Ligand SMILES: O=C([O-])CC(=O)C(=O)O
């Protein structure tokens with residue numbers, strides 16, 4: 001088994017030119033439930049997970065994680081009760097200042113316009129004006145495994161997102177061959193779309209039985 005940091009770097013760069021939804025044609029694991037959606041327009045996200053398991057309504061664990069955040073990391077916050085927003089204008093500004101790649105919250109966020117203006121990819125279950133408080137007494141934990149959208153995230157996992165949702169990939173277990181197969185499928189798709197639009201017979205274009213690579217419609 002090669003160096004974990006090198007595997008992570010290879011996975012991150014391999015994701016650059018592959019559609020996440022194409023990986024979704026090939027894999028079943030790691031895809032967060034659809035309730036976790038991008039809450040403002042932003043580009044693609046791919047980075048390394050930093051985790052917080054937040055006990056509402058205390059915000060302090062998030063602030064501590066922000067202070068330690070490194071370039072290219074994705075702040076992943078599970079909000080235990082799912083009611084309070086731990087991320088808003090201040091949090092996102094701090095994440096941008098630390099060079100974060102994005103934020104994923106299994107729970108709501110707030111200050112929606114500021115999130116959109118930041119340009120940082122932020123994923124959450126929705127929005128609320130009920131925010132967290134700087135109490136400093138919670139049992140929140142940081143740096144452990146958390147479950148977001150039904151998927152376990154360990155610190156160091158790769159977290160990727162686009163307009164369709166979030167996927168969590170373990171660099172130790174993810175087969176890089178999947179990215180090669182996904183890239184080949186992505187390369188074929190424009191021609192398929194062109195032929196469908198051009199009126200070619202659908203029976204010749206759509207899979208009506210198992211496909212060789214198991215990809216596609
Ligand atoms: O503090 C919070 O709970 C979220 C917030 O409003 C911000 O980051 O601006």
Ligand SMILES: [Mg+2]
Nearest residue numbers: 088089090111
């Ligand atoms: Mg705020």
